[in-house]
Amino acid sequence: SSSGDEALRDKRARILSRGLPKQKPIEGVKQVVVVASGKGGVGKSTTAVNIALALAANDSAKEIGLLDADIYGPSIPKMMNLKGNPELTPKNLMRPLKNYGIACMSMGFLIEETAPVVWRGLMVMSAVEKLLRQVDWGQLDYLVIDMPPGTGDVQLSVSQNIPIAGAVIVSTPQDVALLDAHKGAEMFRKVHVPVLGLVQNMSVFQCPKCKHETHIFGTDGVKDLAKTLGLDILGDVPLHINIRETCDSGQPVVISQPQSDA
Amino acid sequence: TPAERANLAGVRHIVLVLSGKGGVGKSTLSTELALALRHAGKRVGILDVDLCGPSIPRMLRVQDSAVHQCDSGWVPVFVGQDKAIALMSIGFLLERPDDAVVWRGPKKNALIKQFVTDVAWGELDFLIVDTPPGTSDEHISTVEALRPHQLLGAVLVTTPQ
Numbered sequence: 189s190s191s192g193d194e195a196l197r198d199k200r201a202r203i204l205s206r207g208l209p210k211q212k213p214i215e216g217v218k219q220v221v222v223v224a225s226g227k228g229g230v231g232k233s234t235t236a237v238n239i240a241l242a243l244a245a246n247d248s249a250k251e252i253g254l255l256d257a258d259i260y261g262p263s264i265p266k267m268m269n270l271k272g273n274p275e276l277t278p279k280n281l282m283r284p285l286k287n288y289g290i291a292c293m294s295m296g297f298l299i300e301e302t303a304p305v306v307w308r309g310l311m312v313m314s315a316v317e318k319l320l321r322q323v324d325w326g327q328l329d330y331l332v333i334d335m336p337p338g339t340g341d342v343q344l345s346v347s348q349n350i351p352i353a354g355a356v357i358v359s360t361p362q363d364v365a366l367l368d369a370h371k372g373a374e375m376f377r378k379v380h381v382p383v384l385g386l387v388q389n390m391s392v393f394q395c396p397k398c399k400h401e402t403h404i405f406g407t408d409g410v411k412d413l414a415k416t417l418g419l420d421i422l423g424d425v426p427l428h429i430n431i432r433e434t435c436d437s438g439q440p441v442v443i444s445q446p447q448s449d450a
Numbered sequence: 451t452p453a454e455r456a457n458l459a460g461v462r463h464i465v466l467v468l469s470g471k472g473g474v475g476k477s478t479l480s481t482e483l484a485l486a487l488r489h490a491g492k493r494v495g496i497l498d499v500d501l502c503g504p505s506i507p508r509m510l511r512v513q514d515s516a517v518h519q520c521d522s523g524w525v526p527v528f529v530g531q532d533k534a535i536a537l538m539s540i541g542f543l544l545e546r547p548d549d550a551v552v553w554r555g556p557k558k559n560a561l562i563k564q565f566v567t568d569v570a571w572g573e574l575d576f577l578i579v580d581t582p583p584g585t586s587d588e589h590i591s592t593v594e595a596l597r598p599h600q601l602l603g604a605v606l607v608t609t610p611q
Contacts, residue, residue, distance in 0.1 A: 226502065226503055226550075227472065227473060227503055228471065228472010228473040228474075228503075228582075228583035229471060229472040229473010229474055229583070229609075230472075230473055260470070260583070260584035260585050260586060261470055261471055261472070261583065261584060304470070304585045305585060306585045306586075306589070306590060307585075307586065308555050308559075308586070308587050308590060309554050309555025309556070309558075309586070309587050310555065312555075312586070336472075336583075336584060337472040337473070337502075337503070337582070337583045337584070338502035338503060338582060338583070338584070339502045339503075339550050339551060339552045340501075340502055340552070340553060340554065340555075340558070340586075340587075341554050341555055341586075341587075343552070344552060344554060363508065364477070364505045364508060364509070365473075367503070367505070367508060367547065367548070368502070368503040368505075370548045370550075371502065371503065371548065371549070371550035371551070372550070374548065374549070374550035375550045375552045378550065378552060379552075432611060436611060
């Protein structure tokens with residue numbers, strides 16, 4: 189009977205979920221948005237940084253935090269022009285470093301710039317836990333989390349540990365990137381995190397001399413994927429040397445060139 | 451164990467392709483390197499240990515292939531113009547190419563060990579190992595599993611950014 193089947197499925201789901209960590213919100217943080225992709229090098233950190241800054245610029249009353257969950261390759265310190273070890277509060281929580289009004293925390297503040305983090309999954313899990321809960325975030329309206337590439341331990345740890353308001357998936361229009369972005373979306377579906385939409389990055393390159401436009405990574409790949417998955421395109425970002433230059437120098441484009449097309 | 455050594459016993463050199471950063475072109479370079487070596491007359495194999503984002507099958511247009519078993523283990527998929535490059539990737543084990551592999555470390559380690567010891571590579575001059583971004587489970591497990599064999603070295607790929 190169908191009700192008997194459903195009861196059995198519910199019981200099974202309850203038993204299976206017993207071993208999983210319980211989701212607990214971070215104190216003081218109203219909404220968490222994660223920026224992920226599946227594929228590496230598509231512009232997650234760049235997008236996360238600029239999203240955080242744009243949220244702050246749109247409403248100066250909002251408090252925004254930025255967490256760099258990329259344990260292996262933390263990019264946020266360089267992009268936000270921040271350096272140094274975080275101080276500890278009397279309650280033994282790490283104080284996030286602030287720049288441009290955004291509270292930031294990253295593995296990059298805890299290790300030397302060139303030191304590799306060659307850790308297995310279990311150690312990474314506990315590091316992510318610390319970066320989430322042992323930080324004095326204060327009262328935040330939004331916490332933007334920059335995820336590492338892939339669909340592994342960090343993504344699972346973050347989504348199982350805290351309630352996430354939504355995920356933004358970044359991709360370039362390239363086939364190989366779209367394949368991984370699709371997997372990323374699939375992963376969020378599996379862990380019941382709503383996907384807010386896709387961002388198409390590096391969509392077109394305009395030659396600074398002759399203004400000729402080249403779609404280096406293909407055209408409309410992300411638009412097609414969005415249609416397949418039933419998601420919105422949240423943004424389309426061109427491949428512009430300004431974006432890369434400003435990130436490398438720690439002055440993200442939303443701050444340094446708010447009027448530009450990028 | 452002798453059985454573990456057997457499958458890689460015929461491989462003369464193993465080259466790891468790493469980067470740390472994602473999206474710099476590791477898979478692209480691994481594929482081109484393998485094709486170039488094949489062009490130079492060498493016997494080549496590619497091991498794709500990027501479990502979360504296996505790109506190599508698509509790059510060589512074999513994403514719909516399946517792997518078979520023989521008595522020494524899994525048979526790699528043969529790719530390239532003369533079908534002489536041996537390729538193994540998790541991409542072949544997925545039911546659909548879009549399926550996500552959302553695994554924690556220990557499960558990834560187990561599969562990587564199998565990829566190293568249970569694939570019938572045969573006689574190869576070079577085995578190119580394409581890795582995912584980062585310096586994590588996949589990398590540690592791959593190096594550990596390959597330690598008893600002839601690990602020639604690693605090539606690091608990066609962009610100027």
